[in-house]
Amino acid sequence: MDKKVPVTQADKIKEKFKNQKDYQYLKKEQLIEAMSPEDILQELKNKGLPTYGTNRERIDRLKKANGLNPSDSNPAKKGSVVNSIEEISKKREERRKKMEEDKLYKEERKAENVAMGKGGDVVFEAMINQFRSQVPLQDQHIPSSSLKICVCVRKRPIFAKEEAQGEIDSISCSNPRVLVHETKVKVDGITKYLENHTFVFDNTFSEKEDNATVYEYSLKPLCPFILGGGTVTCFAYGQTGSGKTYTMKGLQSMVVNDLFAASRATFFVSFFEIYGGKCFDLLNDRSKLLILEDGNGNIQIQGLVEHTAANQVELIQMIEYGNSVRTTHSTTSNEDSSRSHAVCQITLKQKNIIVGKLRLVDLAGSERAQDCISNNRQRRIEGAEINKSLLALKECIRALRKGPDAHVPYRGSKMTLVLRDSFEGGSDDKKVIMITCISPGHSSSDHSLNSLRYADRLKEQSSGGNQVNQFIPKPDVAPVKKVVQQPLPSAKKIPPAKKEVKRDLERQEKQEKQDRQDRQERQEKLGKSFKDMEYIHDKNSEEEDKFGRDILDFHEKVETILAEEEELLENHVNAIKDDAQILTKEGELIALAQGDGDYDVDSYVQQMEILIKQKLQVYQGLYEKLLVFKAHLNEEEEFSNHLTQNLQNFKK
Template identity: 45%
Template sequence: MERRRRNAEVKAEKEEISRLNQDTPHWELLAMITQYRNTITLSPLSYNDFIEDHLITVAVRKRPLNKFDLVKKEIDIITIPNKNQLIVHEPKYKVDLTKYLDNHVFTFDYTFNETCSNQIVYKYTAQPLIQTIFEGGYATCFAYGQTGSGKTYLMSGCPKNLKEKGIYALTASDIFKEANSEKYDDLKLEISCSFFEIYVKKVSDLLNGKQTLKLLEDGKQQVQVVGLTERTVSSVDEVLHLIKIGNEERASGQTSANVNSSRSHAVFQICLRSKLNPKKIHGKFSLIDLAGNERGADTFFSSKTTKMEGSEINQSLLNLKECIRALGRKGAHLPFRGSKLTQVLRDSFIGANNKTCMIAMVSPGVSSCENTLNTLRYADRVKELGGSEVQGSKSLDHDLHMETNSAVRSSHSLNAYSSMKSFDKQSKDRLEDKIINAHKDIVKKLQKSAKEAEDLLNSSKNDVEKYSLNWNMLIDDVVTSLNKAKM
């Protein structure tokens, strides 16, 4: 009797809570997320934090819930506990249909919460790359994420608030400021811009009426974009005018929410040339708005064209990931011929003085959970920093990362050390401990990959295109990790 009474009270309490929260369909999920957030200390990135120097920088920006999300009664399922980590609270059900949270923790170079302005994002991502092009190198900045995640706002800024400039304007402003400084007077630098898009396997000039362009390799094995329009500019306003022309051209002729626009890669390039040698490029900054990563089923219709788009986007993103990773492993094979995008950017992946940054954009709403996880997994595999637990401080993250790398490198040297007669027992034991730790790391990695594979299998019925992309990335990821761990 007592148990029945208690169960009845619990049931009545739940019904009363449901009645009070009937205007908030995700109130149970919100309560669980709030409870989780209360257990951690939040220390997000600030404007005064130290800027780290990376060959490849991978950052994530979370946009705030917008008015459309609020109308749909969306809730925020993303938590950014510190400047390097992000947590996605994925809602799931147990066998008995009880709701619970699957908290996915990702680690990146920088994570920007919804309060961070474009200026802060720029300061830690694209701005450190400016000096690269003045030193004769190539810099590349990618914006990646599903349609509606804030890529246009990040790249172009807010048209209603001129103070909130985008990456295009901020980058151009700093390039002109640097080019006009006394430091580079002797070079007599000239700045020019080009703007083109890659849609399926077609390259179009956005500054010349979408004329079709050809990609050819010259005698020096350098890829040339034949017929590409390049305009000389002398101010930031001229640069923004060219971007406006290109964006209008890119969206022209579309009838359903710029489907093709979101399914194509847009490449805006700023070139530096010395008037003393105008035929040679002194440096180049490429700003790239990558195709939306949403599932083909999320667009208005699914057709042969949509499948072809999805297939080509998947192929180009896979090749881009491998090319960026090859940039981080000097001397590694560069599969740039795998797609038009990587062919065009070949020069950005070779050379000793090239740097890249990728800014992954994510939407915080619960309905975007699957696309958000896809975006984060892709960014994670571009540059794996590891980290499946929420850390208390950045220095601890760094030490763990450095120790893991050191242990893996040490494993390759075990046989050589073992054969040395003068190798003392204490050093050998220490080395073996590191190898065992590296082995444990690989086991954790394989367990994580197995869970991802299981999740992927469960979602395979939703979208074959996205399944194919994620499955190939997962296989590449596991093979790379196993190769690193070989003794």
């Protein structure tokens, strides 16, 4: 039964006295119990008490004479307070013993770690090991063939270099579970503890399982589906350095061998990279590609070269070449590889008809999505693009799960736009595998949790509670100033000749009409992207508190900037071409003026005036577009500063 807890001050004092008294009685009793039979006899004589009976009877008599209850000698009947005092001292003793054992264990582990070149915190290590011993044993993996969307997790091994730097392996994998042991310290700054997060997926691969095992349960079971005309898209998602490329490279060669062995179709391969919202062909000198959408909504990657492969060796060589171009590119600036999505596309055709498709997508480092608060504009734009594409991808995959009638917000990013047919159409002929890669180090726990929460959202039944914790603060952003278009400081107007004025006006009208058309087309395209971005934003807001409207505005700004940048570049190239033509005419005019023949100064002046006016017109248009673009860049900068400020406030 529970002990009555004293409530008032008087109760507390009474309780204290009682405890003290009980303690004295206990001591006295222990003293009597410890006396020898001779001493008992002597003590009874001293007190003038009878000495007959057994030793037990004499002890009881002596106890009684000392105000003790003889029946108290039965420990089971002692008062609860006495019991608890005994209990406390017993526990104290046990604690002391355990502390000594722990200290010894820690010292031994530390020495062991030093000998092995490890620098991890032994207390956390011991806690994790203890927790790990309770994790249930691993279940059999399930083959992906039974699933429309297979969500897997792969943990890579911890490296000796990481351990030397003090990293601890804080991830436990036991298929289908994965646990993140987050290392924490209490507010007292001393007490260490673990916060354990458990996730369950379709398959979880531990650091001991190789590429062959991952292939066995992910892509291999889907080869018959591809050969039967289906489209399989396999994504590798995760933090930079978590093993996405390692996994993808392993799967690429194995799947190519199996497909070739089982099919007589012609194999085509293309390999491209999406970097900062732009597309580059990895099998064609990294040439820039254009993503186009025709009137029927079909997406085409203009300029992408599809190569045929006579056999698996050739195909693997081409894929390896694509990987190496990406890698070579990344070694000059390692940062870049993790900022691009790489799409390797293998199409099987018979008599020019597609009879199967496989896409292997090595996604950009998921943590790069947080770069929208970087000081560097290029990084910000890339970060926003990555954030946008990963959010869009999540919604597109979820739409695939919902069935053919679900809205697929593929226009939400360039990456989902080019992968449109991986999610759309009769969803029965589409399958998706998501392999989420995680690094084991404890300092990556935050990123690992974000990756696992993202993957969790793709499951049939999300375990809930765990949301994608991307940087999406709820900032209080001031309205961005409207763009004020600066007029071009124009040259002094030259009154043109009548005929020329008419021609100029016609040219101007034509140009304006073309501009209007282009602008309208761009607006329509942007409008569709914005609609999907809004849809993605709404879907995320339902689950993700921190996903604010502002991040959507930021994404829209970046989308506008990228579209305008393309347009400005195109206009710049056109202006140079026009200028070159005018320059040629100017050269001819000067040659005429300097020549020996008849020279009419009036005609020279008139021609020169026309040429200068044409030049001004060409550059006036370009300059105006440049000013608008500049203003939008400033807006983006201003907006980003607000986001950064709000993130800092959010963290405080």
